[in-house]
Amino acid sequence: MTQEPPPVPSGRVGYLLARAGGRAIRNLNRALEPYGLRSRHYTVLSASAEHGGLSQRELGLVLGVDPSAVVALVDDLQREGLVRRDPHPEDRRTRLVVVTDEGARTLAETRKLARGVDDELLADLDAAEKRTLEELLLRLR
Amino acid sequence: MTQEPPPVPSGRVGYLLARAGGRAIRNLNRALEPYGLRSRHYTVLSASAEHGGLSQRELGLVLGVDPSAVVALVDDLQREGLVRRDPHPEDRRTRLVVVTDEGARTLAETRKLARGVDDELLADLDAAEKRTLEELLLRLR
DNA sequence: TATTGTTATACTCTATAACTATA
């Protein structure tokens, strides 16, 4: 699919959410291509930096990603030197995902790309409308 | 001093859209299970009924679905007797997707399920907020 | 030459079950 047509069947909200969300993900994937990353790598990197040293289980919960998928995503990020897996001081089963210096630099750069994707998606809304949209999205179940 | 409204953390709206959209799709898929259909079958059936006899190419454009995927979806719906592929009166390459009587009945039933999924997703919003959200979603690029 | 539908194919995403090592 490469075409992007406006007309919509029934104006259903779930359908509109799915389409807009899919577009956002595809646009971010395309923007991240030079980095060899996908949007889900970006969310893992971003959440790891924001919360500072989450376990993989916690990452999965926060991001709504299956634990087995977290493993693969962290594998990729670790291979690129963007995160480390540090031992948990008290629980030897657990491994804490920590962003490296290089990961922090990559995050700073890719964050700009994510902003750009959002800005383009929301280009026709004014500042107040953008805030309203985000607030409503946060209140969905 | 007027409080500066919290800035929209750019890069976050796309993420929220993707998560909410994914939830909506999964919920609808689960609701449609008894019918042996997925959410994409529902959108094809719904658009075919609404526009009445679209070609497969037009269906793909309207729904943002790849033509090769439309073939598979229409195959499924046709096998279940929910749509027909009628010849185009003027262009023998084209096949018009037409909803059968049984398809119309199934659509009436599944539409209730789709509404239920939406209602649950939006349960914490009042009527005005629901309209606002839909209006904003329609204005995304 | 271009377009519609179609087949084949490959890659990503999602979800589940089962295994290991620890607790």
Place this chain on the structure above:
DNA sequence: TATAGTTATAGAGTATAACAATA
């Protein structure tokens, strides 16, 4: 017994190329 991480796997979604029939 239960939990964190891991591996393997299968199904669904997405995207591309190539082909036949027709325009």
